Amino acid sequence: xxxxxxxxxxxxxxxxxxxxxxxxxxxxxxxxxxxxxxxxxxxxxxxxxxxxxxxxxxxxxxxxxxxxxxxxxxxxxxxxxxxxxxxxxxxxxxxxxxxxxxxxxxxxxxxxxxxxxxxxxxxxxxxxxxxxxxxxxxxxxxxxxxxxxxxxxxxxxxxxxxxxxxxxxxxxxxxxxxxxxxxxxxxxxxxxxxxxxxxxxxxxxxxxxxxxxxxxxxxxxxxxxxxxxxxxxxxxxxxxxxxxxxxxxxxxxxxxxxxxxxxxxxxxxxxxxxxxxxxxxxxxxxxxxxxxxxxxxxxxxxxxxxxxxxxxxxxxxxxxxxxxxxxxxxxxxxxxxxxxxxxxxxxxxxxxxxxxxxxxxxxxxxxxxxxxxxxxxxxxxxxxxxxxxxxxxxxxxxxxxxxxxxxxxxxxxxxxxxxxxxxxxxxxxxxxxxxxxxxxxxxxxxxxxxxxxxxxxxxxxxxxxxxxxxxxxxxxxxxxxxxxxxxxxxxxxxxxxxxxxxxxxxxxxxxxxxxxxxxxxxxxxxxxxxxxxxxxxxxxxxxxxxxxxxxxxxxxxxxxxxxxxxxxxxxxxxxxxxxxxxxxxxxxx
Amino acid sequence: xxxxxxxxxxxxxxxxxxxxxxxxxxxxxxxxxxxxxxxxxxxxxxxxxxxxxxxxxxxxxxxxxxxxxxxxxxxxxxxxxxxxxxxxxxxxxxxxxxxxxxxxxxxxxxxxxxxxxxxxxxxxxxxxxxxxxxxxxxxxxxxxxxxxxxxxxxxxxxxxxxxxxxxxxxxxxxxxxxxxxxxxxxxx
Numbered sequence: 121x122x123x124x125x126x127x128x129x130x131x132x133x134x135x136x137x138x139x140x141x142x143x144x145x146x147x148x149x150x151x152x153x154x155x156x157x158x159x160x161x162x163x164x165x166x167x168x169x170x171x172x173x174x175x176x177x178x179x180x181x182x183x184x185x186x187x188x189x190x191x192x193x194x195x196x197x198x199x200x201x202x203x204x205x206x207x208x209x210x211x212x213x214x215x216x217x218x219x220x221x222x223x224x225x226x227x228x229x230x231x232x233x234x235x236x237x238x239x240x241x242x243x244x245x246x247x248x249x250x251x252x253x254x255x256x257x258x259x260x261x262x263x264x265x266x267x268x269x270x271x272x273x274x275x276x277x278x279x280x281x282x283x284x285x286x287x288x289x290x291x292x293x294x295x296x297x298x299x300x301x302x303x304x305x306x307x308x309x310x311x312x313x314x315x316x317x318x319x320x321x322x323x324x325x326x327x328x329x330x331x332x333x334x335x336x337x338x339x340x341x342x343x344x345x346x347x348x349x350x351x352x353x354x355x356x357x358x359x360x361x362x363x364x365x366x367x368x369x370x371x372x373x374x375x376x377x378x379x380x381x382x383x384x385x386x387x388x389x390x391x392x393x394x395x396x397x398x399x400x401x402x403x404x405x406x407x408x409x410x411x412x413x414x415x416x417x418x419x420x421x422x423x424x425x426x427x428x429x430x431x432x433x434x435x436x437x438x439x440x441x442x443x444x445x446x447x448x449x450x451x452x453x454x455x456x457x458x459x460x461x462x463x464x465x466x467x468x469x470x471x472x473x474x475x476x477x478x479x480x481x482x483x484x485x486x487x488x489x490x491x492x493x494x495x496x497x498x499x500x501x502x503x504x505x506x507x508x509x510x511x512x513x514x515x516x517x518x519x520x521x522x523x524x525x526x527x528x529x530x531x532x533x534x535x536x537x538x539x540x541x542x543x544x545x546x547x548x549x550x551x552x553x554x555x556x557x558x559x560x561x562x563x564x565x566x567x568x569x570x571x572x573x574x575x576x577x578x579x580x581x582x583x584x585x586x587x588x589x590x591x592x593x594x595x596x597x598x599x600x601x602x603x604x605x606x607x608x609x610x611x612x613x614x615x616x617x618x619x620x621x622x623x624x625x626x627x628x629x630x631x632x633x634x635x636x637x638x639x640x641x642x643x644x645x646x647x648x649x650x651x652x653x654x655x656x657x658x659x660x661x662x663x664x665x666x667x668x669x670x671x672x673x674x675x676x677x678x679x680x681x682x683x684x685x686x687x688x689x690x691x692x693x694x695x696x697x698x699x700x701x702x703x704x705x706x707x708x709x
Numbered sequence: 710x711x712x713x714x715x716x717x718x719x720x721x722x723x724x725x726x727x728x729x730x731x732x733x734x735x736x737x738x739x740x741x742x743x744x745x746x747x748x749x750x751x752x753x754x755x756x757x758x759x760x761x762x763x764x765x766x767x768x769x770x771x772x773x774x775x776x777x778x779x780x781x782x783x784x785x786x787x788x789x790x791x792x793x794x795x796x797x798x799x800x801x802x803x804x805x806x807x808x809x810x811x812x813x814x815x816x817x818x819x820x821x822x823x824x825x826x827x828x829x830x831x832x833x834x835x836x837x838x839x840x841x842x843x844x845x846x847x848x849x850x851x852x853x854x855x856x857x858x859x860x861x862x863x864x865x866x867x868x869x870x871x872x873x874x875x876x877x878x879x880x881x882x883x884x885x886x887x888x889x890x891x892x893x894x895x896x897x
Contacts, residue, residue, distance in 0.1 A: 249753060250760050254804040257748065274804055309804050434798035437791060 127297030132261040132287060133158035135298050136225060139268040141168055142301050145196050147187060147562050148172070149180040153200025154240060155227025158292035172562060172591055175583035177204050179555035181211020181282075182581070184222045186559030188215075189542045190517055192345060194275050195222040195559060201229055202240030205286070206247060210549060212282045213251040217546025218368060219343055221280035223271050224248075230290035231259050244286045253281030259288065261296040269304040278311030279432040280343055311431055315448035315456060322444045323403070323427050324461045330401035331472035332424075332479075333361045336384065336413075339368030339545070340406015340430060340450050342538045348451035349538045352405065353377070355458050359468055362480050364392035366407050367530055368545045375534030381480070382489075385413040386681050387527040390488035390690060393679070395480055396421050397687035404428045406450045409439040410546070419686030429453050488679050488692060489531055498648050500525065500600045500671040504532040504572065507598060510655050515567045517560045519543065521553040521577030524606035524677045529572040551580030554597065558584055561593040568596070568659065575601040575628060575668075585638040588664040596658050597666045602673045603628060610676045631668035638664075646670035737766070738793050738813040739820060739890045742782040745805035746772050753803050754782055763788060763796050767822075767865075767887035779807065785888050810892075817893040823886045824868045825850070826859045830879035837878050845871045 130138065136159050140148065149172045152160045163171050174180040177199045184195030199208050205226040215222050229238040245257045254274050256267045264287065271283045327333065335356060341348045349372045356363050356379050363373050364381040373380060382389035384396055396402065402424040407413070409428075414420045420440060428435075428442035429450060436445045446453050461467075493502040504525075518533060519542040520526040526543055535541050542560060544552035557571035571578075578599050588595055608623040635642030641661050645654035645668070658665045678693035744750045751770055758765050766785040773781045786796060793811070801809045812818035826847070828838045831854070842849065842859050845867065851858035861871055865888060872883060 245749060246752070249749065250756055279802075308807055432798075432802060434795060434802055436798070438795055438798075 127265070127299045127303070129295050130298050131158065131162075131295050132258075132264050132292040133162045135261070135264050135296075136268065136287070136292070137162045137166060137169065138298055139265055139301075140196060143269070143272045144193070145169060148196045148198050149174055149183040149187075149559065149562075150198030151175075151177050151180060151200065151204060153202075153204050153227065155201035155229060155289050156198060156204075156225075156287075156292075157227075158289065159198065159225070159227070159287075170562075171198075172558070172587060174555065174558075175586050176581065177207035178210050178551065179558070179581050179584045179587070181208045181222065181224060182214065182549075182552050182555035183559035183562070183584075184224075185211065185215050185218075185220045185552075186519060186542050186556030187563045188220050188222050188559075189342075189556075190539050190560040191563045192539060193221075194272055195220070197222065197224045199224060199226050200240065201227045201244065202242045204240075205242055205244040205284075208284075209247060209251055210547075212248055212284065214544055214547040214549045214552060215282035216251050216253065218544065219280050219339060220282065221275040222282045223275055224252075224282065224284045226284060226286045227292070228257065228286045228288040231288045232290070234288065244284070248284050251282070252284050253279075255284040255286065257286045257288075258291055261291050261294040264291065264296070265299045266304050269299070269301045272301075274309055277309060279340075279435075312447060313431070313449040313452045315429065315446040315453035317456070319444050319446045320453065320456050320460060323446065323457055324464060326401050326425055326427065326444065327359060327361075327403075327457075327461060328464070328467045329469055330361075331469055332395075332399045332476040333359070333401040333403065333473070334381075334395045334399040335361055335363035335373075335403050335405060336365070336396065336407055337363060337369045337372055337405040338366040338407025341369050341372035342406075344406065344431075344450035346538060348406075348449075348454060349373070351451060351454040351458055355454060355461075358458075358466060359461075360473060360477065361403075362391075362395055362477070364388070364395065366410065366413055366545070367526075367543060369407060370530060370541045371535030371538045374536040376536060381484075383530050384687075385410075386415070387531065387677055387679065388681075389531070390486050390679055390692065391480060391483035393681065393687040393690055394483045398479070399424045402426045404430075404442075405454070406430060408432075408435045411439075414439060415681045416684055416686050421687070488690075491693065493648055496647065498646065498651060498669060498671045500528055500602065500675050501532055502648060503598075503600055503651065503669050503671055504528045506651050507570070507572070507655055508533045510652065510659065511568060511570065515564075516540065517542065517557075517564060517567055517569045519553040519557040519560060519569070519571040521571070521573040521580075522548045522550045523574045523577055523608075524602075524610065524675070525572055525574040525577075525600045527607075527677045528600070533572075550577040552577075554578060554581045554595075555584050557595045557597075558588055558593055561588075561595045562591075569594075570596045570598050573597055573599045574606055575599050575603065575631070576605045576625060579629075582634070585635070585640055585664065585666070589639045592663065594661075594663050594665075597664070598658070599631060599666065599668055600671050601628070601631070601668050602671050602675070604673055606675075607677070609674075613676070614680075614682065631666050635664075635666035640664040640666060642666045642668065644668040644670070732791070733789050735787050736790060736793060736813075737785065737787045738811055739818065739888060740784045740786065740797065740800070741808075741810045741812055741890060742784065742800055742806060743808040743810075744780050744782060744803075745807070746778045746780040747805055750780070750803075750805050751782065753805070754784075754800060757799055757803065758784075758786070758796075761795075761799065763792065769887040769889050783887070783889050812890050812892055815892055818890050819893060820864050820888050820890040821862055822865055822868055822888050823860065823862045824872075825884045826861065826872070826875055826880055827856060827882040828859065828875055828879045829856045829881050831855050834878045838875065841871070841874050841878075847871065
């Protein structure tokens with residue numbers, strides 16, 4: 121931290137606004153309150169930074185996340201002390217789990233009242249310590265500009281993450297000198313970007329000899345920037361290795377690409393999970409062997425050498441032992457690996473690799489995601505497929521809430537570029553998608569932004585419809601309404617003897633009237649024959665829309681790796697079993 | 710592949726068996742953590758241990774460089790080799806942490822702890838206490854007619870042994886600092 125000596129004199133509140141401008145921030149999501157009034161007063165007196173008034177602080181943080189994920193920039197939220205800060209905790213934890221760079225600025229009671237149980241006082245840095253990458257309580261205005269610039273540096277460096285700066289009200293009023301970003305020395309925090317050349321050479325040697333290789337990529341590719349995605353595509357295309365991705369990494373390699381296997385893991389595709397299980401070389405690029413990915417650990421990819429590229433040393437060997445650990449930034453490591461592989465003659469083990477590609481194709485031919493839309497009720501898979509078909513050629517961003525709809529969106533929508541897919545992966549935060557979609561729309565006002573939602577998740581932050589209407593953010597809320605907590609219901613069916621404890625909603629709102637009450641447009645669709653027209657109507661409307669898509673209530677999300685099973689023991693969608701579940705399920709529900 | 714039949718009403722309520730396949734031998738390691746001496750830094754380190762379920766056997770902390778605002782935290786912890794590696798990596802990525810050193814694997818290290826023992830007693834017990842203190846090279850730092858306070862430094866085993874001997878002859882209270890450790894030799 122650099123203490124100010126000299127610099128332009130201004131109040132702490134002015135410093136906040138100045139620092140945000142100097143860091144290139146153009147939008148802030150927030151909610152005012154007593155302890156941040158001086159900052160709001162400064163926001164009032166300028167026009168460069170737009171402030172978006174949310175309806176709940178959790179939404180401000182998710183909106184900042186959506187902004188950050190769709191732009192690669194640091195998202196910013198501004199909240200007041202006490203409840204403002206505690207409401208931000210879910211968003212901070214979400215950003216920590218998914219490595220999203222955001223800055224939350226919180227007001228605090230004046231320094232001389234800290235510790236006195238003052239009105240709206242909370243130990244914000246204490247509460248948020250385990251859910252931020254780092255946080256600061258600034259007790260002296262002279263430290264403020266240095267801390268703010270360092271906060272941006274920490275949020276976006278290395279493995280990105282959320283940071284919080286807690287600013288007591290007297291520090292906002294007091295004056296001191298302001299230091300611009302260039303004058304601030306940003307600590308010793310400089311994560312290593314270059315991979316170890318020895319390990320990279322081992323990776324290349326393994327690639328040259330691999331008989332059954334697979335790329336397993338994650339959110340680290342997206343976080344590393346567009347160049348990382350470009351290098352990944354080049355490496356995949358030139359080696360011909362099949363590639364799968366985690367939920368977080370969708371879009372880094374285009375879904376239309378020849379080598380694409382679809383998502384892997386618990387609800388991943390048959391081909392992706394079979395390839396993971398059968399491979400002899402597993403190249404993990406910026407993913408972290410999450411438990412939704414690995415399934416049963418002692419049966420995870422049992423016959424493969426494992427290469428793990430990650431910028432965070434604590435991710436390597438945390439869950440799965442890496443034979444070739446490469447600590448570094450994805451783009452840097454891929455660049456070196458690609459250059460070395462080319463310099464050595466772009467060799468692959470062509471014979472066995474060809475046989476492997478054929479086997480992968482056979483797995484693809486199982487067509488694990490196929491479904492039949494028949495009868496008068498819309499299948500959720502059909503709804504998502506039609507949404508995909510009608511929007512895939514557009515400049516499009518997709519957010520989701522959490523649950524079955526999230527998995528269906530990941531399975532049935534194709535992402536051609538990074539930063540186009542915003543979903544709560546690590547924390548699984550219901551209520552994430554709607555505010556996140558708001559943040560995305562703010563960052564991309566001309567683009568189509570859709571939040572694929574379940575009605576239960578969506579209701580968790582539905583108050584934000586007010587924000588969307590107020591700022592004319594034309595986000596489309598595409599709700600797959602099964603009147604159930606679908607994923608909870610699915611688990612109860614499979615694991616709890618079909619006892620559907622508390623997993624349905626008995627008093628759902630009329631979503632069309634709800635939309636109208638907010639001043640938005642509402643569309644309801646329940647007939648498969650009307651679906652395309654209804655979706656088109658939604659897309660054509662210039663303004664926020666709530667699309668209430670009534671879908672099959674007891675649909676389960678498949679494929680699924682069941683309890684304690686390995687990747688090659690997936691549970692597949694099966695007509696006979698579906699029927700059995702639906703019949704018994706209907707009696708109970 | 711034939712679709713699997715999943716057993717209805719399965720007793721397993723978790724999707725996955727998360728038991729890793731790493732070695733489960735428990736090891737004891739002494740870590741030296743160099744940190745910025747700023748508010749909350751100790752809470753960050755301790756919070757990480759409790760939050761992730763790691764053990765702390767002993768912990769000492771004090772500023773070691775006033776000008777450079779750095780403190781040294783010495784943590785003695787136990788865990789499987791994989792957990793120890795995780796602890797080092799997790800502590801190392803805390804922003805104000807400059808360096809994490811594993812003195813147990815880096816070569817020989819000296820480990821010392823200081824303890825204060827209050828021993829009550831008169832007559833033979835009092836004489837025996839003094840005699841034992843001499844053997845252990847403990848100093849008397851406070852004395853009344855029926856009590857002593859001894860100061861002893863040494864490794865953990867020596868202090869444990871001294872405590873065991875003193876207990877039957879009147880040990881009523883003890884304060885221990887926890888381990889401070891440095892690597893042996895000229896290099897830092």
